[in-house]
Amino acid sequence: MVEITDVVCPLCGCVCDDIVVEVEDNRVTKVRGACAVGKSKLMGHGRIKSPAIRVNGALKECSYDEAIKKAAEILAGARRPLLYGWSSTVCEATKLGVCLAEEIGAVIDNTASVCHGPSVLAIQDVGLPSCTLGEVKNRASLIIYWGANPTAAHGNHMKRYSYIAKGYFLPGGKKDKKLVVVDVRETKTAKMADKFIQVEPGKDYLVLSALRAVLYGHEDVVPDNVGGVSKEDILEVANMMKEAPFGIIFFGMGVTQSRGRHNNIINAIQVTRAAHTHTKFNIMPMRGHYNVTGFNQVCTWETGFPFAVDLSRGFAWYNPGETSSTDLLIRRECDAALIIASDPGAHFPGESIKHLSKIPVIQIDPFANPTTEFADVVIPTAVSGVEAEGSVYRMDGIPLRLRKLVDTDYLSDEEVIQAILEEVRAIKSKEGE
Amino acid sequence: MEELKMQTIRLRLKEEVMSGVAKIPVIVDALTPDKLFGKSEAEIKGVKIWWGNREENTGDLFEVSVEGDATSEAEVKIVMDGDLSRVKYIGAGMKAGEIEANGDVDMHCGAMMRGGKITVRGNADCWAGCEMHGGELIIEGDAGANLCAMYRGEMTGMTGGRVVVGGNVSECAGQYMAGGEILIKGNADILAGLNMKGGKITIEGDAIMPGADMTGGEILVKGKVEDMIPSFKFVETTTVDGEQYRKYIGDLAMTEKRAKGILYVK
Numbered sequence: 001m002v003e004i005t006d007v008v009c010p011l012c013g014c015v016c017d018d019i020v021v022e023v024e025d026n027r028v029t030k031v032r033g034a035c036a037v038g039k040s041k042l043m044g045h046g047r048i049k050s051p052a053i054r055v056n057g058a059l060k061e062c063s064y065d066e067a068i069k070k071a072a073e074i075l076a077g078a079r080r081p082l083l084y085g086w087s088s089t090v091c092e093a094t095k096l097g098v099c100l101a102e103e104i105g106a107v108i109d110n111t112a113s114v115c116h117g118p119s120v121l122a123i124q125d126v127g128l129p130s131c132t133l134g135e136v137k138n139r140a141s142l143i144i145y146w147g148a149n150p151t152a153a154h155g156n157h158m159k160r161y162s163y164i165a166k167g168y169f170l171p172g173g174k175k176d177k178k179l180v181v182v183d184v185r186e187t188k189t190a191k192m193a194d195k196f197i198q199v200e201p202g203k204d205y206l207v208l209s210a211l212r213a214v215l216y217g218h219e220d221v222v223p224d225n226v227g228g229v230s231k232e233d234i235l236e237v238a239n240m241m242k243e244a245p246f247g248i249i250f251f252g253m254g255v256t257q258s259r260g261r262h263n264n265i266i267n268a269i270q271v272t273r274a275a276h277t278h279t280k281f282n283i284m285p286m287r288g289h290y291n292v293t294g295f296n297q298v299c300t301w302e303t304g305f306p307f308a309v310d311l312s313r314g315f316a317w318y319n320p321g322e323t324s325s326t327d328l329l330i331r332r333e334c335d336a337a338l339i340i341a342s343d344p345g346a347h348f349p350g351e352s353i354k355h356l357s358k359i360p361v362i363q364i365d366p367f368a369n370p371t372t373e374f375a376d377v378v379i380p381t382a383v384s385g386v387e388a389e390g391s392v393y394r395m396d397g398i399p400l401r402l403r404k405l406v407d408t409d410y411l412s413d414e415e416v417i418q419a420i421l422e423e424v425r426a427i428k429s430k431e432g433e
Numbered sequence: 434m435e436e437l438k439m440q441t442i443r444l445r446l447k448e449e450v451m452s453g454v455a456k457i458p459v460i461v462d463a464l465t466p467d468k469l470f471g472k473s474e475a476e477i478k479g480v481k482i483w484w485g486n487r488e489e490n491t492g493d494l495f496e497v498s499v500e501g502d503a504t505s506e507a508e509v510k511i512v513m514d515g516d517l518s519r520v521k522y523i524g525a526g527m528k529a530g531e532i533e534a535n536g537d538v539d540m541h542c543g544a545m546m547r548g549g550k551i552t553v554r555g556n557a558d559c560w561a562g563c564e565m566h567g568g569e570l571i572i573e574g575d576a577g578a579n580l581c582a583m584y585r586g587e588m589t590g591m592t593g594g595r596v597v598v599g600g601n602v603s604e605c606a607g608q609y610m611a612g613g614e615i616l617i618k619g620n621a622d623i624l625a626g627l628n629m630k631g632g633k634i635t636i637e638g639d640a641i642m643p644g645a646d647m648t649g650g651e652i653l654v655k656g657k658v659e660d661m662i663p664s665f666k667f668v669e670t671t672t673v674d675g676e677q678y679r680k681y682i683g684d685l686a687m688t689e690k691r692a693k694g695i696l697y698v699k
Contacts, residue, residue, distance in 0.1 A: 079485030080457045105486025124586055205624075206663055209645060212686035213664035221685055226663045263605070263624055263645070270646075270686070312486040313460075318585060321559060321578065322540055333519070335455035335485075358454050 001029070008402050010088070010385025011038040013287030013395035014133075014154050014161070026406045028386065035155025041383075042405075048368050048380035059378060064411060064419075071338070071362040071377045072423030075104050076431075078336035078360075080312065084325045085342030085364075087111040087289035090390025090402060091298045093413035094291075097340070098302040100421045103428065105312040107334075110295040111288070111342050112307045113324040118256040119285040120296060120306050121320060122265035129272050131248070131282045132396045133160075138167035140282075142244035144180040144237075146268065147204065147254020148286045151188040157286070162250070163192070178244070180237055182207070183254060197237065202259035203227025207234065208267035214238040215274035242278040252286040287395035289342075290385075294393035329355045338362045338420075340413060341384075345370030364416055381413045388412040439510060440503035442469055442477065445496040446515030450484070457485040458539060459494055462522035466509035466530020466549060474499045506530050507549070517555075524551040527568070540577070543570040546594065556600070560584075565613065567594045575600035578622075581615055582608035591615070591632065607634045610650060623660075626652045629694060647684045647694025658698045662686075665696060673697055 007019040011034075021042060022030035031039040051067035052059040075081055083106050086094050094110075101108035112120055136143070143162045150157040158164045163179045170176035181193040182204070190196045199207050206227040213222055215238055224231050241247055249272060255264040268283060275281035287293050296306035303309045305318035308325070321327055325344070328334050329352030336359055345353060346369060356374065363375035366383045382388040385402035387410065393399050411419075450459065460483040469477055477499065478492025491497060495515075503509045506529040513523065513534045524532045525544040534542070537555040544563040552571045553561075559577035562570045563584060576598045581591035582605055590609035601619035608624070611631040620638035630649040639656035644665065653673065665683035672678070678697040685692045 079487060080455060081486075121585065203660065205642065205645070206660055209684070209686045210663040216685065216688050218664065218666075218685040218689065221666045222663050227660075259623060263627065267645075267686075274686075313483055319560075320585070331519070332454070332456045333458060335453070335457060355455075 004403070004405055007042070007405065008385060008392075008400050009034050009038040009042065010290050010383070010392070010402055011035075011041045012154050012290055013292060014157050015290050015392060015394040015398075015400050016156050016160060017400055018160075021405055023405055028405060037155060042386060044383065044386065046367050048365065048372065048378060051380060052378045054376040059372075059375075064379070064416075067377050067379050068416065068419045068423055071379065072420050072427060074336050074360045074362060074377070075100070075106070075338060075420070076424045076427040078104065078106075078334075080328075080334050080336075081106040082325060082328055082334045082337040083108045083340070084113075084337060084344065085110065085340040086295040087292035087342055088384070089341040089413040090291060090384050090388070090392055091294045092390045093340070093384075093417050094295050094298040095302065096414060096417040096421060098299060100338075100417060100424065101309070101311050103421065103424055105314070107308070107310045107312065107323050107325075107328060108299065108303075109308045109323070109325045110292060110299070111347075112292055112296060113320070114257070114326060114347060115253060115288050115292065116256055116285045117307055117320055117324065118262035119251070119265045121262040122269055125262075126266050126269045126273070128269060128284075129276070129282055130284050130396065132398060133162075133284075133394065135246075136248050136282070136284075137161050137165040139169055139246040140167075140244075140248045141170060141176060142178050142180065142240055142247035144182065144241075144247065144249045145189055145193075145286075146182040146249055146251045147184075147256070147258070148250055148252025149183070149187040149189045149254075150250075150286065151192075153252070153288070154286060157250075158189075158192075162248075178240060180240060184258075195233075195237065195240065197229055197233055200228035204255050204258065204264050205260040205267055208264065208271050210234050211238055211271050212267070212274045215241070215271065215277065241275050241281065244279060244281075247275065247279065247281045249281070249283040250286050251283070253288075256285070284396060291392040293395055293397060294391065294399075297393050297397075326352045329353075334359060336360045336362075338364070339371050339375070340364040340417075343369040343371050345373060364413060366410070379416055380410055381416055382408045382410040384413065388414075390414065438502055438504055438508050440499065440501040440508055442466075442509065442511045443496075443498045443500075444491070444511060444513050446513075446517060446520060447494060447496060448515070450494050451516045451519060456519045458519040458521045459484050460521050462525040462541075464491065464511065465524055465527035466511055466532065467506040467528045469511070470503060470506040470509050470530070518558075523553075524549070524570075527551070537574070542572075543568070543596075546570065559603070562591060562594075562596050562615075564589070565591045565594045565596070567613075569594060570596045571599075572597070573599045575619070576602045576606070578603040578605055579608060580606040581610060581613070582606070588628075589630075601638070607632070610634070620656065621654075626650065626694075644681075644694055644696045645684060646687055647696070648687055648691045649693045651695045651697070653678070653697040655699065661698070666692075671697075 020032040050061040166173040181190040182197040210226040272283040303316040308323040310317040310323040362377040387408035509530040522541045550569040556574035562581040583590040592612040606625040608627040621640040664686040665681040681696040
């Protein structure tokens with residue numbers, strides 16, 4: 001038995017890097033310090049056994065070479081291909097993905113499209129007064145979770161980084177901190193809060209505007225009830241913000257994917273700005289997948305834009321709403337798709353899945369999931385962070401290196417994309433002759 | 434006075450272009466009256482346009498015919514027919530002349546246009562009239578999101594011209610608008626006039642959360658306002674075109690110094 005310490009967890013945007021793993025006979029046998037979902041991923045489950053190609057409706061096992069060749073043929077022949085996913089793989093694979101997108105004139109997009117894409121848009125419009133999770137742990141005496149429920153989605157977030165964590169300047173942990181939760185329902189996180197604000201669904205925007213007006217000294221114009229929240233409650237939260245020496249708003253998909261979308265986030269960031277007339281305040285998106293942030297980093301340094309980049313006309317065109325995956329698929333624009341390290345089959349709207357099921361789909365993933373059910377080429381890969389190493393970015397933009405814990409016969413995501421890219425280049429040079 | 438000559442260029446999208454499983458968009462910003470002025474039918478057929486990730490000849494995707502002559506760009510009229518629901522950038526950047534699109538059109542219709550007139554006999558998808566500087570855009574049906582707004586990263590939307598929408602508009606109509614006029618005969622979905630700093634939007638139907646983060650310009654809502662932005666200040670009751678309105682200024686969430694937008698609500 002070998003004990004490996006400081007293992008980096010490849011599950012959610014928290015990217016906990018203090019996990020202890022026991023390995024016996026090239027298998028992970030014990031995991032300490034991870035949350036339940038992180039532990040499940042590190043222990044391993046439900047792998048795709050072999051590369052396969054769909055023949056007459058059924059997946060037929062084949063070699064890596066055959067699957068890669070078939071994938072390259074589909075992509076090289078497509079007029080409007082989509083390369084989607086990338087959030088549960090490493091930056092090195094994404095970098096090659098951008099090369100592939102450029103080679104075949106594709107749209108490249110990641111899961112931010114159906115998650116924190118609106119946050120990315122908002123950040124581009126008004127900036128992001130933010131900090132690291134380490135600063136939150138050590139300094140933040142007021143923590144606001146808005147439209148986010150970390151007890152369910154980011155198991156270790158409160159314990160490691162926020163409300164429950166004992167910090168250098170806040171040694172008492174939650175005794176020294178205040179927790180405010182804003183949500184449409186009383187979640188488990190809300191039950192722990194010092195102050196819970198229940199907003200009517202789709203009305204976060206109004207409450208944020210009212211908070212800004214109050215923080216700028218215009219409480220006189222704010223009506224008695226805003227989006228189901230009383231003026232007293234809005235004034236109380238504004239006071240808590242003013243009095244906190246250092247505060248943070250963590251926001252989740254309750255605001256990014258509800259009515260108002262990116263404009264809710266622009267408003268929330270401007271609340272932070274308004275709070276700066278009184279104190280030091282910060283804001284941070286609760287990013288989902290462990291490397292959803294990393295894709296945005298790589299895509300930005302490669303193309304100039306963070307996600308939903310259309311390279312079909314030989315230059316990078318960025319227009320979420322048009323070049324984002326769900327929109328492309330609902331509008332039936334794509335004629336082929338490569339899905340890597342994600343599961344649109346489970347997470348996309350019905351109309352987009354319907355179109356995906358009608359066009360050639362290549363899936364690259366360690367695990368079988370609903371997307372496998374309609375994929376035409378399935379290419380299994382090593383689990384990054386367990387069987388392969390690489391760079392990832394935590395939700396606060398801190399880069400961390402995933403470690404390899406056990407050996408495998410599976411190719412890594414990076415190796416598979418590299419092989420498809422080489423095959424596509426071979427097809428293209430033959431066409432050019 | 435000399436009679437105005439007219440040239441009509443007819444472009445009908447061939448059925449096979451949109452008959453596949455995928456409806457791959459065709460991009461036609463190369464087909465505006467000013468860009469086609471002076472070209473023969475054969476030359477127009479040879480103009481390159483994008484269909485997905487490949488460039489094709491206009492004549493391969495459209496049936497093309499030309500009638501009459503024109504002595505200037507202003508005398509060129511393009512009539513578009515066929516399934517235009519995945520034809521993007523109709524009249525984008527046009528400077529003069531006229532386009533008539535018979536049917537629903539795809540995104541970016543009339544985007545960045547500077548002059549001339551576009552009539553859409555159907556609905557227009559998102560970003561119609563985006564960053565428009567001049568000219569006239571008439572949409573007889575509904576308009577999608579970001580009508581007359583700005584592209585990502587820009588802080589200025591429409592600056593001039595006139596837009597009329599016969600039906601309803603989706604989210605964020607006139608975002609960052611700085612000049613010109615929009616008349617919406619139906620309802621406006623959330624955040625019409627978001628970040629508006631100049632120009633005028635008239636909404637004859639209902640509106641949801643109009644005028645958020647406004648720093649200038651004017652919005653008039655003749656129907657009901659749902660979810661009024663809570664950071665506007667009531668000024669007075671006033672009469673506009675013989676009807677009574679409550680006049681507000683805002684948005685105070687942008688600080689008092691910048692809150693110079695005017696919102697008329699019944």
